[in-house]
Amino acid sequence: KQEVTQIPAALSVPEGENLVLNCSFTDSAIYNLQWFRQDPGKGLTSLLLIQSSQREQTSGRLNASLDKSSGRSTLYIAASQPGDSATYLCAVRGDSGYALNFGKGTSLLVTP
Amino acid sequence: NAGVTQTPKFRILKIGQSMTLQCTQDMNHNYMYWYRQDPGMGLKLIYYSVGAGITDKGEVPNGYNVSRSTTEDFPLRLELAAPSQTSVYFCASSPWAGQQETQYFGPGTRLLVL
Numbered sequence: 001k002q003e004v005t006q007i008p009a010a011l012s013v014p015e016g017e018n019l020v021l022n023c024s025f026t027d028s029a030i031y032n033l034q035w036f037r038q039d040p041g042k043g044l045t046s047l048l049l050i051q052s053s054q055r056e057q058t059s060g061r062l063n064a065s066l067d068k069s070s071g072r073s074t075l076y077i078a079a080s081q082p083g084d085s086a087t088y089l090c091a092v093r094g095d096s097g098y099a100l101n102f103g104k105g106t107s108l109l110v111t112p
Numbered sequence: 113n114a115g116v117t118q119t120p121k122f123r124i125l126k127i128g129q130s131m132t133l134q135c136t137q138d139m140n141h142n143y144m145y146w147y148r149q150d151p152g153m154g155l156k157l158i159y160y161s162v163g164a165g166i167t168d169k170g171e172v173p174n175g176y177n178v179s180r181s182t183t184e185d186f187p188l189r190l191e192l193a194a195p196s197q198t199s200v201y202f203c204a205s206s207p208w209a210g211q212q213e214t215q216y217f218g219p220g221t222r223l224l225v226l
Contacts, residue, residue, distance in 0.1 A: 034214060046214040100155070101154070
């Protein structure tokens, strides 16, 4: 059974800092890995999706990497802003089935 | 496009009551999913559908039922509500299930069973 772990559980940084969120998974037989953003009272928004054959994806100030062999992914946020404050979820889809296996998330607070 | 919409936003149920959580998408997506998110936990898949008339169980299907009579709608039925079903329920959809495709999520329904 795929287990997804996110570290740290919570993070508070001053505006402008670069930061890294970590995700680890136990089964390397994955189809893809995604990073989502969740705002309070709202649904999830997909930020980046990395296919199993890819090593990284970038969108604006966000960069996500994938190392399947070690079962790790990182989400790098450059020049953080207060608007980045949210919970960030890592989700792994196995190479059989349709379910996304989610971590518990990292709650990020960026202070002005 | 409204995307994925869910109703109601919040509901309180008494133990043993039943209700249907509604989910509609206007993106003509074939795949639809129901997840639940318990406090401080990751989302878990309850049921999914790969097209109208086709549904299948996910990781935590007990106590729930689904139907998919149209492409747009994927209601989730709770029979005999229990406190363990207190959670936030998210509906999601995707065009297909390709490696490069993400799932689009609705805003969620918060359910409290007392």
